[in-house]
Amino acid sequence: MALSPSPQLDSQRTARGQKLRQLLFHLPWTWRITLGYLTVMLFLPITAMFLKASTEGPADFWRIATSPVALATYNVTFVTSLIAALFNGFFGTLIAWVLVRYNFPLKRLIDASVDLPFALPTSVAGLTLATVYSDNGWIGSLLSPLGIKVSFTRLGVGVAMIFISLPFVVRTVQPVMQEMEQEIEEAAWSLGANQWQTFARVILPPLFPAILTGVALGFSRAVGEYGSTVIIASNTPFRDLIAPVLIFQRLEQYDYSGATVIGVVLLIISLLLLLVINLLQAWGRRYD
């Protein structure tokens, strides 16, 4: 390891522990700032939460984590997020395809606008989605004669989740599509494959890891989302209450254990998702 350029460090003879201590003392200041900031901002808060949760005891932890209200929020959070992510998996791939392969007016503007959900504050997204999809809103008024209510229902939560996770699939699939060689498709065509066969056997397989990565990223974002969903939902337990809102409500009632247990559950799921995303990305790079 070449962390310490100090000449006094005689690594040949010093014992391992001493070596580590000396390493820490001679750490360049860039490393000290990096590790110090990570400690204050990340390690301390995460440790505080896990330790708080561990004071509950396994039985209590399990009881709070699997209470009927909590289970209902997991159902709403994860199922709705998954549907939203899959929705974007399909339409996101379609949007990426259209942007990479075809030319049409305002294409550049449309391409840039895909990032809007990243840039627009979530409370603004929630506010305008709630208005547009309410019974007398522009889109909601077209749906309400059909008996479909969006704002203040679980469907509204889904729409908000679709909005905030829209860019992920497009932005992960787009670069892979740009790299794809059209000659291979032409070869498939000339060998007699029809459009559907070309798509399913030639175009889709190399895109698949990127699509899955985008879906996982979007799902992860949707699971944690709070701002837009809290505004568009009615936040009624067992109907459209999501886990992050439940944590918030528990905190408002000064029920710190209740909030912590559900927070730990969400955090562990986020960490698992991060692992899955890393594995998917490694899978996508396997031919590089």
Add this chain to the structure above:
Amino acid sequence: MTKNDATQLNNGKANLKQQKSWVPTVLIAVAIAYLVLILYVPALNVFIQAFRKGVGPFLSNLTRPDFLHAVKLTVMLAAIALPLNTIFGLCAAWALTRHKFRGRAFILSLIDLPFSISPVVAGLMLVLLYGRQGWFGGWLQEHGINIIFAFPGMVLATAFVSMPFVAREVIPVLEELGSDQEEAAKTLGANDWQIFWRVTLPNIRWGLLYGLILTNARAMGEFGAVSVVSGNIAGKTQSLPLFVEDAYKQYETEAAYSAAVLLALLAVVTLVLKEILERKTRIKDVE
């Protein structure tokens, strides 16, 4: 290839194009319809609602004291979180690209962690650390320092959620750059500061700027984490995104949209700058 073959091939291609010509049109139409329903109608709605009753009511909403305070607070939050995360991001990027060691990938994913953690959970962690019942709660109370339900907590929450951007944008640039130029400067007698200001910074400036823009947008727009730690007291601990939600809940929809339009403009400016920077770096790549 004879001329005849070539024309045949072209005819074939033309036929092929004609045959599937309806496919692109349908696909483009479906993609745009989806974007209209999910993105464009809601985005347009922000601007139309804000100016529905003309510019007068809009302007009078903008002069409300609690609104002005929210704007001030939002700017202050970004003004503190931005330099903090920039210093951290630059140090982390430098440390991680100039030293190769085991566990590097682990630290890289640690830096990205705030993106995976729900903002509400981020806020909760801060409450458990600095709140009245938290680890440092007792000590802080003895010394009369308020972090939760006060400005410092909002700063911590804002810095947390916008932490990864600068490091993330600068690391790939530094990696591509390599350390040849820096080593050359060093052998010519430059000290670390001179190397940073004269060699490294000019090379990473676009990546850094890109990171700064994204950090700023997230810092000014953060809702969840700030909402948990702020207590949301109008005129005291209410940033602009919190003002939007609060006004909406109090049935002051117009005030909500007046604030929302400012944040939407921030988003548009962010996207435009992002596009310009992306084009700039792309042109450099081509060269």
